Amino acid sequence: MRNWLIGAGAPVLLLVAWWFLSESSLDPFFPPLRTIVGRFQELWLFEHFQSDVLLSLGNLFLGFAIAAFAGIAIGFVTALVPPVRWMVDPLIHFLRGIPPVALVPIFISLIGFGTQMRVTSIALAALFPTMIATVDGIRGVGNDLMDVARVYRLTRRERVLNILLPAAAPQIFSGLQVSLQVAFIVMIASEMLGSSQGIGAMTLLAQQSFMTADMWAGILLLGVIGFLVNVLFSLLRRKVLSWYIGSRRMARAA
Amino acid sequence: MRRSFPLALAAVLSMALAACGGGSGPASTPAADGTTTLKVGTIGIGSDAAIQLAINKGYFKEQGINVETSVIANPPAGIAAAQSGQIDLTYTPSIPLLNALSQNVPLKIIAAADGYKDGAGKSTDLNRVDDTGLLVQKASSISRPKDLEGKSVSVPARKAQLEVTVSKLVKDDGGDPAKVNWMVLDPSSALQSLNSGRVDAASLVAPFTSKAMSEGNRLLASPGVEFFEQGAIGLWVSGANTVKSKEKALQGFKAAIQKANAYANAHIEEAQQLSAEITKTPLDVVKSGAVNYWPEDVRTEDIERANENLADLGFLSAPVKLPGDLVFGK
Numbered sequence: 001m002r003n004w005l006i007g008a009g010a011p012v013l014l015l016v017a018w019w020f021l022s023e024s025s026l027d028p029f030f031p032p033l034r035t036i037v038g039r040f041q042e043l044w045l046f047e048h049f050q051s052d053v054l055l056s057l058g059n060l061f062l063g064f065a066i067a068a069f070a071g072i073a074i075g076f077v078t079a080l081v082p083p084v085r086w087m088v089d090p091l092i093h094f095l096r097g098i099p100p101v102a103l104v105p106i107f108i109s110l111i112g113f114g115t116q117m118r119v120t121s122i123a124l125a126a127l128f129p130t131m132i133a134t135v136d137g138i139r140g141v142g143n144d145l146m147d148v149a150r151v152y153r154l155t156r157r158e159r160v161l162n163i164l165l166p167a168a169a170p171q172i173f174s175g176l177q178v179s180l181q182v183a184f185i186v187m188i189a190s191e192m193l194g195s196s197q198g199i200g201a202m203t204l205l206a207q208q209s210f211m212t213a214d215m216w217a218g219i220l221l222l223g224v225i226g227f228l229v230n231v232l233f234s235l236l237r238r239k240v241l242s243w244y245i246g247s248r249r250m251a252r253a254a
Numbered sequence: 255m256r257r258s259f260p261l262a263l264a265a266v267l268s269m270a271l272a273a274c275g276g277g278s279g280p281a282s283t284p285a286a287d288g289t290t291t292l293k294v295g296t297i298g299i300g301s302d303a304a305i306q307l308a309i310n311k312g313y314f315k316e317q318g319i320n321v322e323t324s325v326i327a328n329p330p331a332g333i334a335a336a337q338s339g340q341i342d343l344t345y346t347p348s349i350p351l352l353n354a355l356s357q358n359v360p361l362k363i364i365a366a367a368d369g370y371k372d373g374a375g376k377s378t379d380l381n382r383v384d385d386t387g388l389l390v391q392k393a394s395s396i397s398r399p400k401d402l403e404g405k406s407v408s409v410p411a412r413k414a415q416l417e418v419t420v421s422k423l424v425k426d427d428g429g430d431p432a433k434v435n436w437m438v439l440d441p442s443s444a445l446q447s448l449n450s451g452r453v454d455a456a457s458l459v460a461p462f463t464s465k466a467m468s469e470g471n472r473l474l475a476s477p478g479v480e481f482f483e484q485g486a487i488g489l490w491v492s493g494a495n496t497v498k499s500k501e502k503a504l505q506g507f508k509a510a511i512q513k514a515n516a517y518a519n520a521h522i523e524e525a526q527q528l529s530a531e532i533t534k535t536p537l538d539v540v541k542s543g544a545v546n547y548w549p550e551d552v553r554t555e556d557i558e559r560a561n562e563n564l565a566d567l568g569f570l571s572a573p574v575k576l577p578g579d580l581v582f583g584k
Contacts, residue, residue: 208411
């Protein structure tokens with residue numbers, strides 16, 4: 001409880017300090033927080049909520065979901081079928097070194113600049129962390145566990161779904177969390193080109209036309225969304241991995 | 255190597271002088287030989303030929319200044335850098351400048367960087383004076399700016415020069431610019447998207463205008479000259495603080511640029527050669543496009559006309575009240 005208070009208290013203190021320190025600011029690039037909050041309310045609650053905020057979030061979740069499913073599936077195949085691993089491994093390490101933002105112009109020439117381009121960029125960029133974590137997670141499953149599975153004559157399907165997937169889940173979730181952050185960054189970057197809809201596009205536009213209060217309002221919104229998405233993810237992880245978190249706590253207590 | 259000794263000496267001397275100087279800020283301290291260094295942001299377009307000429311021909315040295323150029327990403331970034339004193343001067347078209355002034359960013363116009371000759375708007379061959387162009391595919395059904403309603407049109411950036419100037423074309427033709435579907439695309443993606451039909455029209459800047467025409471597209475209009483008519487468009491701009499601390503050097507900059515602009519207009523072949531080098535474009539592509547013009551002076555009424563047009567089109571809620579001393583040295 002005390003940790004929680006400190007965790008919530010620090011940002012609140014910072015906001016209060018920002019509010020009072022910027023109160024009489026005349027610098028056009030650092031407007032008072034009062035102005036920023038005013039613009040925040042006018043822009044995002046709720047005039048542009050549907051047209052821009054929901055649009056961005058839709059792209060984010062669709063791209064992330066594709067990346068999560070594909071990452072886990074490809075990760076499983078790569079880890080379990082050695083020839084595939086030999087083929088795919090160098091390719092993965094080649095592709096993951098390319099900054100995803102650099103691929104956006106290439107996607108534009110391949111698939112245009114609509115929603116598909118944005119979702120594809122997000123999905124491709126977010127794919128690799130999950131996939132690599134899945135491969136690592138499966139390789140880390142102990143031999144004794146697999147021996148027991150063999151003794152019980154579990155089918156391949158049962159082995160994958162009931163043994164490998166749960167055993168690799170903690171690692172997969174770490175990968176998913178990294179993927180989520182990458183997806184968030186690429187969501188903003190993918191809005192720099194094409195139709196200027198979305199939170200990233202609006203923030204960029206505000207920056208280029210010197211509407212600094214609007215720009216700060218956009219940055220605040222992105223921060224809040226990033227924070228909330230992370231909280232949601234942690235809740236999901238706690239639910240799915242409750243057995244793992246519990247067993248770790250037991251191990252530590254012992 | 256032979257020159258490094260006096261340079262090193264100058265550096266030591268200037269440091270010693272700066273140490274003795276005390277009160278005066280580091281920004282205004284000239285080097286030992288009396289030259290002040292001005293850091294200038296350019297955007298690497300063909301009209302940068304004039305400032306390059308001023309450097310090559312020693313016009314800045316005559317004024318006792320040393321100019322260091324660096325390429326900035328886009329005019330708003332340059333304005334932010336100039337306002338904060340990161341650089342002393344930046345290139346910007348008048349529209350981003352007016353946007354910045356409307357948000358109370360303190361800026362002053364020092365000199366003209368490019369623009370249109372007086373009476374350019376009445377020229378019969380607008381694409382020879384205007385380096386911006388609005389292009390459509392050869393077989394496109396779009397025959398006039400009004401037809402752009404409901405169509406997708408690419409621009410390099412939103413609320414910037416090309417969107418504003420094309421909007422005026424649409425409005426003057428009786429259309430509604432708000433019904434145009436604006437798409438932000440960098441020039442090469444824009445040209446490619448125009449060729450493949452992903453956008454219905456592309457607004458481009460030289461050398462992409464000539465490139466697009468050589469690939470068989472049709473020039474629908476020349477938005478720049480129809481919006482601005484005449485006078486300075488591209489401007490050399492400083493932050494108000496820089497104007498205070500480096501007033502003398504900026505006077506020198508202004509005089510050198512005036513001289514270089516006049517020289518460039520009189521020796522267009524030489525300037526085009528430099529433009530081709532700066533933009534890394536083949537010389538014949540540069541020559542087939544618009545002929546640059548470098549005004550010697552900035553007239554407040556030309557800026558005011560752009561200001562009123564911006565407000566008229568709704569890009570500004572009201573015209574910016576231009577300060578009387580907006581143009582340096584007037």
